[in-house]
Amino acid sequence: MAMKFVVYCGGKWEVVDGRLEYVVQADSVRRGFETSTTVSYSTFLKNLSESTGLQNITRVSYKISNFNDPIDIVDDSDLTFLSKIGETNPLELFKLYVVEDQVGSSAGSSNFFKCPDLNANVFPEDECNVYNKSGVTDNVNCPVGNKSQFYIGYIFRNKQEMKIELGKMCLSESFSYKVDRSSKTRYEVSCIEENCEWNFKAASRESCDVFYVKHFNNNHTCSKTQTYPHMRQANPMVVGSLLVEQFKDSGRIYRSTEIVKDFRIKEKVNLTYMQAWRGKCNALELLQGSSSSSFAELPVYCYNLEKVNPGTVTQIRTDSESRFEMLFVAIGAVIRSFVRNLRPLIIIDAAHLKGEFKGTMFLAVGMDGNNQILPIGYGIGKSEDGESWTWFLSKLKECIGEHPELAIISDRAASIQLAVRLVFPRSFHGLCCRHLMVNLRLPSKKKKGI
Incomplete structure (x- = not known):
């Protein structure tokens, strides 16, 4: 990948009106320069000198539009930092400021002018x-x-x-x-x-x-x-941009009621609960991205997960129109631990999601010698039905294989019973005692009025 520059030369850095600016003579020349993002610092300087005809380069700097001070390029790490910016902005035309030798005139001289800022x-x-x-x-x-x-x-x-x-x-x-x-x-x-x-x-x-x-x-x-009291300009985009810094601390639980209180104290603005909640959602979206974009990056996430965790199994199921239907993930280290060390017992259950796209989360866990839970496989589907459970358990079976003494524990959901009979016909299927106790508990009798 190549980065394109406009090279400003024949000037130097001076403080102008309280800001550090690159000042040049009226007859200074601007040159175009293109280089690869993978070159080393020494090659970068050599190519810059040959392309622009500059000699004795003592300082190379650039500016980012939202940062006033110049950023110097002095070694390979600085060039790598700039290359990463260039890779994320492939169409950007960067400005490069070069200092060859000390310029004799001062910034206040009539022969020198401030170079256009970004x-x-x-x-x-x-x-x-x-x-x-x-x-x-x-x-x-x-x-x-x-x-x-x-x-x-x-x-x-x-x-x-x-x-x-x-x-x-x-x-x-x-x-x-x-x-x-x-x-x-x-x-x-x-x-x-x-x-x-x-x-x-x-x-x-x-x-x-x-x-x-x-x-x-x-x-x-x-x-x-x-x-x-409720300003029209306090929309989710504005409130969210002001809350981004607070939500960078992932360990803090920042509730909407606290946001309303903080805005009343700091900004002297009375937000409604919904204004605070929508601003909070917007701030999280700015930091984490939208749910739609996350779904679009799901194949990349699964690929990287398999690459850095040997033995990991991921599977994405889509419909005829390539729309997401189900996801299955099993971490390689956990699969090996279950097969080699854990008792042949799997506990399965599902939980309903409350996000933008709803859906159901499927989970299969094992238990070690200390009765601690180890997640063997997990996934996401549309609903807790027989088809979803059958697909999830079939992918789980591909990971752990067939075990003659395997026991599966679940609640009394009919969809789970159907899926277990189809996928693990030789395994023992038991019911959770906790679910039995709750379901069999008789309701209290109401007293009839006289």
């Missing part, structure tokens, strides 16, 4: 009237002294990201906005108070999904004291 305004004057007399984009460094992170010419990756960031600003500043115009190329909003001058306008190029700030008046002429 988040600089790249739109022509007729689409974004933000140029001053010197031809430099107005308010480029506005976030340093502005309460808001937005400024004229600020670029969002897509419309969805822009709406999320706007919602975050509304929550932090305790106001709501209304949408005046929304389309594929325009997005205009204003303060929900009629006489307030606050407004925001953004536009996009038809050739891409990128949105940029075209006009932004961040001055409120309303009192901003008329806050609404």
Whole structure:
């Protein structure tokens, strides 16, 4: 796989308006460069020098759009890090900043200019009237002294990201906005108070999904004291993006009631329980992915599971239209432990799932000498019927083989009895004492009224 770069040379790094920027002379040349993601650092420098004609390279850096400071490439590990970014963004055109030798002039000299940043305004004057007399984009460094992170010419990756960031600003500043115009190329909003001058306008190029700030008046002429208890901007996407950091701690149980309380204290916003719950679901989806995408990656998961666990058996059953029906998984180490060391006893049961797609989880476990449970095989199916149990037990039999003294324990489900007779006809099938006790317990007699 190849990575493509725009190479900036003939400059150096200087602090400009409180930020580290790459400054170049007016006659500096930008070159194109392409390299493989598998080359070493020394080969990378050699190819860069030969392709661009640069000599005595002392520093090579790049920038990521959501990280202001430059990232240096000094060894193979740094190049590997950049290569991984390139592999996940195969269509990305990266900017590479090269320093050859110390440049004599300073950054404040009239012969030097700040190199365009990854988040600089790249739109022509007729689409974004933000140029001053010197031809430099107005308010480029506005976030340093502005309460808001937005400024004229600020670029969002897509419309969805822009709406999320706007919602975050509304929550932090305790106001709501209304949408005046929304389309594929325009997005205009204003303060929900009629006489307030606050407004925001953004536009996009038809050739891409990128949105940029075209006009932004961040001055409120309303009192901003008329806050609404349940803000319309507190949607699942905004709330979820604010909760992502809290849910990175997998050991914490963060309930919706706690989210409501935390938002009331930190953001001064009263969320409803459902707003908190939907935001929680969105945050988990941002971290773990959606259920649909997880199903799509199931073959990859099974392949990796078999690769790193020798002897592991996985099987995915689909219908005639290649839609998911059932899954069976048995870990190789557990199969070997059951066959060689455990007593010939298997306990089977099923549990109903409560996720987005529902379904039933099938489980077969064994017991060691200390009566501790060892999961031999597990799977997922649509429902607990005879066909599902027969398929699951047939796959289990392929893993453990035929055993003359095998005993299977389950509840009194008719589907299990049918499947055991078909798949393990010579095995003993017993019923769980706990289930018998619950099912045979007589209901208490109600006293009849006189």
